[in-house]
Amino acid sequence: MKKSISLTIILLLASSRAHSNPTLENSVWGRAAASAGVNVATLYSIAVQESGMRWRDGTFRPWPWTLNVNAGKNGIKAGPRRYASKEAAAQALKEMLGKGVTNVDIGLMQVNYYWHGDKVSSPYALLDPQTNITVAAGYLKALNKHNVSQTVADYHAPSNPARGKTYVQHVKHYEKIIHEKLK
Template sequence: MRAALAAGLALTLATQAVAGVPEGYHRVAQAEGVPADVLYALAAAESGARLSTGAARPWPWTLNVGGRPERYRTYREALDALERHLAAGKRNIDIGLMQVNWRWHEARLQDPARALDPYRNLRIGAAILREQYERSGHWLEASGLYHAPSNTTNAARHRARVQHHLEALP
């Protein structure tokens, strides 16, 4: 049942009309005290997959292993791949919609199945974004720090990607 709900959410989150930010992002953003548009733009910058229309949408079954992106069609495929990578001793893995890094946030993610749960992944990502906002005092700057908290060059580059996705919102 949980897998079916997660799959339904993933479809909703991944195929939401261009008209705006999907409802799931609004709910998580409100609960975590972050702006929904920034959360959605950050997810698009982190896990965005190009649709046939050319638009980028966050994709929940995305992994990034040592800098190499991997996208899967289903939760099960992504989970199997994540478990294989972890069994092989890999730890520098970004996971899910918000590309939460296993090495730095294993305690928050808890286990591979939970790490790939779209709502849980969004909540963890929103909490990290909120922490970076508390550090910087500015949401867009926080979005750059989310990806690279100790590297100002990478943070600026990532902030620009998030800004691009924000500007693309209707």
């Protein structure tokens, strides 16, 4: 079954070659991907896998105000949550942190505050899309062993190869859709 998903990145691509499009290369996505040593379609596909949702316009894109609690406690259940605004996500994050929940993924790229909070001045900074993408790209760069599949797998599940392999398949699915739309 072929799933047709419209991605915002498609609007940025005027040519059929993602790696040579000046508009995309000069965007936050392109700069972050270049810094991480991955293709921009790979970086964007990770974001779609991490925080993708169907928007009101019918497109399926990453949602910047996404939080995912990995280990619930103190009355906060584990699981993903999407908020209507940055302010609403910040308020929810404040409540989570106030109850001692720090194992939470934040934003477009679902940067985990427990593991990567030292890379930002505050957890709320990860609700800024550019900061979130930049921190995620830094992590990908640190993981990069010149094997994109292994880098992507480790981004999601560095200590669980089976989960990482499944994750890579999902990311490649989105990459394939992006590349098909470019033809």
